[in-house]
Amino acid sequence: MLRRLSVVLIALCLTACGVEPEPTQTIEEQAAEAKTLFWEVFNAGAYERIPEAQTKLLAVYEQDQTLGENAMLLGVSYYWYAAEWRRDLSRPNSGQYEAILNTDKYLTVALELRPNDARIMCWLGGAKTFRSQVERKPALMDEGLALIDKCATLYPSFGLILKGFVSSFLPVQSDLYQEGISAMWRNVDVCIDKEIDRTNPDFTSYMHLTNNLSGQYLACWNGPTAPHNLEGFWFFMGDVLTKAGHKEQAKAIYNNALLVPDVQKWVFYDKLTARIATVDQRAELYSDSDMKNDPPMVTQDTFQCVLCHQKQ
Incomplete structure (x- = not known):
């Protein structure tokens, strides 16, 4: 309450002195600006600007944790940061793992806010399969794959690609790799509404x-x-x-x-x-x-x- 009063008093003082106070952005306007910056950076492939986009997204998140799209984009930004970590091998691998933990954190919040958004299920599932390999926890792999399978049921053209993605790291002889191949073919079938030769x-x-x-x-x-x-x-x-x-x-x-x-x-x-x-x-x-x-x-x-x- 005191903080709000102080802001009002400052605005009144500025007006009395003939100075127009700076207009403040609503949280929705800040979120829209952060979203625009994220896509500007991502579509430019400007990996080095990821922290810039994250700063904007985090500023919104810290003010309002009920904005599902903002939390989603924040999680995706960390996913991208971790996925292309090999761009700079001078960095410690621990940084990649921390980025995946942040991916998991923010996408978990996003899914709670947008429980029917299959895309979030897929990205979160991918993050958990990565964590399972680092932490050596098979349960995390099962959890991640379950999320991706649910995504593939709700949004096949998106989820089937992710299934192929997470299985591509495994040995060819593994059942999951073979399932990944099948998922890729089924993705084509879904997109053309028939089975491709x-x-x-x-x-x-x-x-x-x-x-x-x-x-x-x-x-x-x-x-x-x-x-x-x-x-x-x-x-x-x-x-x-x-x-x-x-x-x-x-x-x-x-x-x-x-x-x-x-x-x-x-x-x-x-x-x-x-x-x-x-x-x-x-x-x-x-x-x-x-x-x-x-x-x-x-x-x-x-x-x-x-x-x-x-x-x-």
Whole structure:
């Protein structure tokens, strides 16, 4: 009460002296500004500006912890920060783990506020599967996978990708890796409303569908916040199939990304063409007994989030 009175008195004094007080932003306006900054930073792929966006988001969160979208974006910012940690290997790994703990913290709050938002379930599930590997707690893995499965039920075109994502770190022979491959194929089926030919998954005849961004199709194609979602999906799925030794399928899947108009302008175009040119060599490295020579998949690289979200 005293604090509120002091603010009012200062405003009155300024007015009496002929000075107009600075207009104050409502919490909603601050949240909108923080959201705009987050997407500006994310779509620019400006990893080094993540702390700037987090400062804005945290300022809102500290004032009002009932804003679900703000808490969600805060959690996602930490997820991105942890996911692309290898951009600067001079940092201690403990920082990556702390970022995942913050991801878990803020996304847990966000899910409490938005219990039907399947996207939050998926991101939170991913954070818990990461924690399970660091903390060696199988229960966390089970909890994370359960969240992702629920997400995949509610929002298949989003959840099935995340299922493939978290399983991609595992050995090819594991049941979860094989489930991840199946999830990726089912994701394609969901987006085209039919089963794509597994032996010849050429997407040419389905490209006309990519203009439909209604409902869950928003997670299928390129949209406002994920301008290269489709190219990124084919890139990732190609990696998953290459690691499994499905070389011909992988080549076809990678080549589907080349069907996207103006794909040559994509910042990761050269990485895509390099993937296409080296499928056989990389598949051979994955198949030998030396895991140390395995090429990094996109989920282990420094561009796993911006692959879909970076505009230029």
